[in-house]
Amino acid sequence: MGDVVTDMTTGPPLRRIVGFALPLAAASLFQQVYLLVDSVVVGRYVGVDGLAAVGASGPLFYLLNAMFIGLGTAFTIRLAHLRGAGQDRQRRDVVVALAAVTVCWTLGCVLLVTVLAEPVLALMGITGALAEQCARFIGVLSLGFPGIFGSAAVSAYLRGLGDSRAAMWVQACGNLLNIGLALLFVGGLGLGIAGAALATAVAASVATVVGVAASARAYPLPRGRPTRRAVRGEFVDAVRLGAPLATQHVILAVGIMVLVWIIEPYGEVVLAAFTVVSRVEAFSAILFLSFSGAVTAFAAQNLGAGHVERARQGLLRALGLTVGLTVLVSALVLLARGPVAALFTDDPTTRRVTGQYLLIIFPFLSLYTVMVVLHGYLNGARRTTVPLVCTIVAFALVQVPFAYVLSRPFGIEAVMWAVVVSWTTGLAYSVFCLRHVLTPRRTPARGHPPTPVEVRSSP
Numbered sequence: 001m002g003d004v005v006t007d008m009t010t011g012p013p014l015r016r017i018v019g020f021a022l023p024l025a026a027a028s029l030f031q032q033v034y035l036l037v038d039s040v041v042v043g044r045y046v047g048v049d050g051l052a053a054v055g056a057s058g059p060l061f062y063l064l065n066a067m068f069i070g071l072g073t074a075f076t077i078r079l080a081h082l083r084g085a086g087q088d089r090q091r092r093d094v095v096v097a098l099a100a101v102t103v104c105w106t107l108g109c110v111l112l113v114t115v116l117a118e119p120v121l122a123l124m125g126i127t128g129a130l131a132e133q134c135a136r137f138i139g140v141l142s143l144g145f146p147g148i149f150g151s152a153a154v155s156a157y158l159r160g161l162g163d164s165r166a167a168m169w170v171q172a173c174g175n176l177l178n179i180g181l182a183l184l185f186v187g188g189l190g191l192g193i194a195g196a197a198l199a200t201a202v203a204a205s206v207a208t209v210v211g212v213a214a215s216a217r218a219y220p221l222p223r224g225r226p227t228r229r230a231v232r233g234e235f236v237d238a239v240r241l242g243a244p245l246a247t248q249h250v251i252l253a254v255g256i257m258v259l260v261w262i263i264e265p266y267g268e269v270v271l272a273a274f275t276v277v278s279r280v281e282a283f284s285a286i287l288f289l290s291f292s293g294a295v296t297a298f299a300a301q302n303l304g305a306g307h308v309e310r311a312r313q314g315l316l317r318a319l320g321l322t323v324g325l326t327v328l329v330s331a332l333v334l335l336a337r338g339p340v341a342a343l344f345t346d347d348p349t350t351r352r353v354t355g356q357y358l359l360i361i362f363p364f365l366s367l368y369t370v371m372v373v374l375h376g377y378l379n380g381a382r383r384t385t386v387p388l389v390c391t392i393v394a395f396a397l398v399q400v401p402f403a404y405v406l407s408r409p410f411g412i413e414a415v416m417w418a419v420v421v422s423w424t425t426g427l428a429y430s431v432f433c434l435r436h437v438l439t440p441r442r443t444p445a446r447g448h449p450p451t452p453v454e455v456r457s458s459p
Contacts, residue, residue: 008162008301009084013314014321021287021294023168024159028286030168030175037179040344041186042196050193052268053133054275060120060138063253064109067246068149071101072156073296074242077379078234079160080297084304090230092221095157097234102153106145113142120257126264137193144201147174150208154215159297161219170214174207244388245379251391255400259415262404266412273353276344280358284329288369291318292376299380312437315377322373326366333362353412360416367423374430377437386433394426 008016042050075098082090117138121131151174158167178199185195263274295318302311333340341354375387399422406414431438 007083008298009305009307009310013298013310014317017291017294017298017314017318018321020162020164020297021290023164024293025287025290027155027164027168027171027175028290030172033175033179037182041182042193045187045190046192050133052271052275053130053137053193054196057121057134057137057141060113060117060253060257061141062256063250064112064145065148065152066249066253068102068105068109069152069156070245070247070249071105071238071242072098072152073245073379074238074384075101075153076156076160077241077296077300077382078238079157080162080300080380081304083160083162084301089222089224090234092224093226093230093234094160094238095221096226096231097238098153098157100231100235101238102149106149109145109149110142113138113145123257123261126260130268133193137197140194140197141200143198144204147201147203147205147208151204151211154208154211157215158211159293162297162301163218164294164297166214166218170207170211173210174203177206178203241382241384244384248388248391251388251396255395258400259403262407263412263415269347269349270353270412272345272347273341273350273357276341276350276354277357277361279344280333280340281361284333284362284365285369285372287325287329288322288372291322292372294318295373295376296380299377300382303381311377311380315373315437318373319370322369323366326369330362330365333358337362356413357416360413361419364420364423367420367427371423371427371430374427374434377434378430383433386430390426390429390433393429394422398422398425 008020042054075094078094079091082094117135118131121134126134151170154170155167158164158170181199181203182196185191185199186193189195191198260271260274263271295315298314299311302308302314337355337358338351340358341351344354345351371390375390378384378386399418402421403415403418406418
């Protein structure tokens with residue numbers, strides 16, 4: 001693995017970004033294939049009620065997992081800055097701080113799930129037999145939290161070093177095993193949604209062990225003992241940088257819970273369609289989220305090395321590629337929306353609602369994909385508060401209220417159009433915050449030195 005570490009401060013910018021993004025996309029592809037297969041297996045073997053239970057449980061798990069990913073991204077950014085600045089000795093302190101955060105987070109999440117799973121489901125309006133299935137799914141899944149968060153930490157570490165290919169193999173190992181175990185536990189042994197959760201727990205644990213062993217061999221830590229003061233400093237910096245990212249995911253997760261509460265009165269059929277669309281949307285966004293992660297690493301390394309204009313050029317070229325690929329992906333999903341819906345369920349109403357949802361949001365997918373790539377640059381520039389404010393404005397203040405208020409007179413279609421309104425708002429805010437980067441710089445007058453460009457830490 002050591003030979004593939006990417007120095008993103010040299011070479012063609014777009015080639016570096018794409019080269020970094022493709023392994024991330026492949027890893028995410030494995031993950032989304034697993035999620036799709038898992039949903040198909042649950043839908044086919046357990047039924048619409050099982051698919052609805054997985055969808056209703058999703059926001060709670062997303063809350064815990066995505067918050068940790070936000071903290072992990074802070075360590076990724078820190079490692080990338082150190083690499084760009086040529087300060088490898090501090091990597092040891094970062095690794096110790098990352099390990100400590102992972103252990104504490106795992107223990108805290110197990111405790112939270114044990115105590116709060118059922119009350120949170122009740123707040124979402126999930127009761128009765130559906131609530132029992134959700135609680136069973138989350139309870140079994142919590143057995144795999146050490147592996148789930150451990151593999152995420154390993155991936156964050158490898159991405160920070162620039163080795164997205166190794167991060168891909170760690171995630172692919174877990175996801176491929178997950179697919180096989182889901183088919184065995186749910187389809188073969190008939191364990192229901194508890195079997196799907198158990199498959200995730202076992203596969204993530206195996207991936208963590210493989211990832212830690214491979215990383216230790218390929219990237220031995222610098223000699224010497226980490227000092228408590230240095231580790232504490234890395235921890236504080238990661239929390240400060242990662243808190244906006246984690247808070248952003250908290251808002252998203254809580255907002256999704258509210259959306260589930262809004263949708264739940266329409267019945268399990270609509271909730272199942274909501275689950276299917278969320279899977280398709282996540283699958284379609286794989287490449288663009290990978291571009292976002294690659295732009296984060298690219299910006300972090302180059303801004304750390306003082307190459308401000310190179311970071312800007314990389315962002316602009318990544319945006320051009322993003323728009324072109326989004327048009328292609330949107331067209332493919334719209335053309336295949338019928339077969340896609342039929343893949344998950346035989347229920348005609350669920351298939352109809354799924355197709356309608358896809359037809360409304362996917363013509364506007366470029367609003368979302370451009371926004372997430374812009375957020376990648378902002379994260380790499382350590383301006384992590386901007387994506388947080390964007391989420392608050394676009395999702396919490398626009399999408400959720402829009403869906404709630406207009407769903408009463410206009411029905412479930414208002415929830416679907418709320419997504420488009422949210423994407424439009426988020427993109428407009430993100431472009432405004434990066435207007436100084438997206439617009440060409442004026443050439444300074446003769447005799448006047450150029451104004452230095454600073455990496456700002458606030459919007």
